[in-house]
Amino acid sequence: MPKQELEEIRVKITDLDSQLLSLLSERQGLTNQVAETKIKNHIPVRDQAREEQLLVRLIKQGQTFGLDPHYVTQLFHVIIEDSVLNQQAMLARWANPSSEKPLNRVAFLGDKGSYSYLATQKYFSRRPGELLEIGCQSFAEIINKVESGEADYAVLPIENTSSGSINEVYDQLQHTRLSIVGELTHPIKHALLVSEGVDSNESGKIKTLYAHPQVFAQCSHFLAELGNVEVKPCDSTSAAMMIVNEMNSSEVAAIGSEAGGALYGLKAIKSNLANQKENHSRFIVVASDSVKVPLQVPAKTTLIMSTVQKPGALVEALLVLKENQINMTKLESRPITGNPWEEMFYLDVEGNIEDGPMQQAMEALRGMTRYFKVLGCYPVEEVSPTKVAAVNALME
Numbered sequence: 001m002p003k004q005e006l007e008e009i010r011v012k013i014t015d016l017d018s019q020l021l022s023l024l025s026e027r028q029g030l031t032n033q034v035a036e037t038k039i040k041n042h043i044p045v046r047d048q049a050r051e052e053q054l055l056v057r058l059i060k061q062g063q064t065f066g067l068d069p070h071y072v073t074q075l076f077h078v079i080i081e082d083s084v085l086n087q088q089a090m091l092a093r094w095a096n097p098s099s100e101k102p103l104n105r106v107a108f109l110g111d112k113g114s115y116s117y118l119a120t121q122k123y124f125s126r127r128p129g130e131l132l133e134i135g136c137q138s139f140a141e142i143i144n145k146v147e148s149g150e151a152d153y154a155v156l157p158i159e160n161t162s163s164g165s166i167n168e169v170y171d172q173l174q175h176t177r178l179s180i181v182g183e184l185t186h187p188i189k190h191a192l193l194v195s196e197g198v199d200s201n202e203s204g205k206i207k208t209l210y211a212h213p214q215v216f217a218q219c220s221h222f223l224a225e226l227g228n229v230e231v232k233p234c235d236s237t238s239a240a241m242m243i244v245n246e247m248n249s250s251e252v253a254a255i256g257s258e259a260g261g262a263l264y265g266l267k268a269i270k271s272n273l274a275n276q277k278e279n280h281s282r283f284i285v286v287a288s289d290s291v292k293v294p295l296q297v298p299a300k301t302t303l304i305m306s307t308v309q310k311p312g313a314l315v316e317a318l319l320v321l322k323e324n325q326i327n328m329t330k331l332e333s334r335p336i337t338g339n340p341w342e343e344m345f346y347l348d349v350e351g352n353i354e355d356g357p358m359q360q361a362m363e364a365l366r367g368m369t370r371y372f373k374v375l376g377c378y379p380v381e382e383v384s385p386t387k388v389a390a391v392n393a394l395m396e
C-alpha cells in the first residue's frame with residue numbers, strides 16, 4: 001500500500017515536470033521572438049534592468065508560494081542565461097548568413113570523452129547544423145585540419161583557472177591565418193577513474209596514473225598526497241581513459257571527467273581532485289573566415305602585437321586602450337621563435353572591432369608597433385548573473 005501511495009504522488013510529479021518543460025519551451029519561443037524584434041530595432045540583447053525587475057517580482061511571488069528566494073534566483077539565472085545565449089546565437093546567425101552550413105566539421109583534442117570534446121558539444125548545441133567530430137592528437141594537427149579545409153572549426157583550450165595559459169596554443173596562434181570566431185568556458189571536474197569491475201575501496205592498489213600533463217598540473221596537491229604512484233602523461237584525457245579501459249586492472253587509473261569516463265566504461269571513485277575548487281577552462285573556436293559580431297551583442301577582441309624595442313613601449317601601447325576606454329581582460333606574452341628575448345603580446349579586450357573607440361585604438365596601435373594583427377572579434381559567451389540588491393531585504 002505505501003508503495004502505491006508513493007507511485008501515485010510520483011505520477012503527479014512527473015506530470016508537473018512535463019508541464020514545466022512545456023512552459024520553458026514556450027518561454028524560449030517568446031524570447032526568440034524578442035530576439036527578432038531586437039534585430040529589427042537595433043536593441044541590445046541584454047537588458048539587466050528588465051532582468052532585475054523580473055527577478056524581484058519572481059522572488060516576491062515565490063515567497064507567497066513558500067519558495068526560497070535563493071532557489072528562485074538560481075533557477076531564473078539559468079533560464080535567463082539560456083535565453084541570452086540563444087538570442088546571441090540568433091543574432092550571430094543573422095549577421096553571418098553564409099557561415100550557416102548543414103554540417104559543422106569540428107577538430108578538437110583527443111577523442112570522445114575529452115574535455116575538449118565536451119566543450120565542443122556544448123558550443124555547437126546552440127548552433128544549427130549537424131556536428132562532425134574530428135578528434136586530433138595535437139594542437140598543430142587541429143589547426144592544420146582547419147587550414148587544409150578538412151575541418152570548418154577548431155576548438156582549442158587557451159587557459160585554465162588553476163594551471164594558467166596554455167602556451168602551446170598561444171604559440172600556434174602566432175603562425176596561423178585562422179580567426180577566432182567564438183569562445184566558451186567549461187567547468188573542468190577531475191575525477192579518479194577506474195574500470196567498472198574494480199572495487200571502489202581498492203584505490204590503494206593503484207600503481208600507475210594516466211592523464212594529460214595539464215591535468216597533472218591542476219591536481220598537483222592530490223598527486224602529492226598519493227605518494228608512490230607513477231604518473232604517465234598522455235596526449236589527451238580520452239587517451240588516458242582508453243588505456244585504463246583496455247588494461248582493466250585495479251593497478252591503473254585515469255584522471256578525467258566523470259561524464260567522459262562513462263563513455264569508456266570507467267567509474268569515478270574520487271571527485272574534485274583539482275587544487276582549486278573553481279576549475280574552469282576557457283576554449284576558443286577558430287575558423288578560416290572571421291565573423292561579424294552584431295553591435296547589440298557584447299564582444300571581445302583578441303589582438304597580437306610586438307612592440308618596438310624602447311623603454312616603455314608596452315606601457316604606451318596599453319595607454320592607447322586606456323585613452324579609448326577599452327577594458328583589457330587578459331595580457332599574455334610569449335617568446336618569438338627565432339628572435340631571442342623578443343616577446344609577442346596577446347591582448348583580450350572588451351569591444352567590437354566595428355566600434356568607433358576600437359577602430360581608433362587599433363589604428364594607433366598599428367602605427368606604434370612592429371607587428372600588429374587582430375586574431376578575431378567574437379561574441380562574449382559568458383552571461384554574468386544579474387544581482388538583485390534587494391534579495392536580502394526581501395528575505396527579511
Ligand SMILES: C=C(O[C@@H]1C=C(C(=O)O)C=C[C@H]1O)C(=O)O
Nearest residue numbers: 031034045046047050051080083
Ligand atoms: C527576453 C529578453 O532578453 C534578455 C533575457 C531576458 C529573459 O530571459 O527574461 C530578460 C532580459 C534580457 O536580458 C528581453 O529583453 O525581454
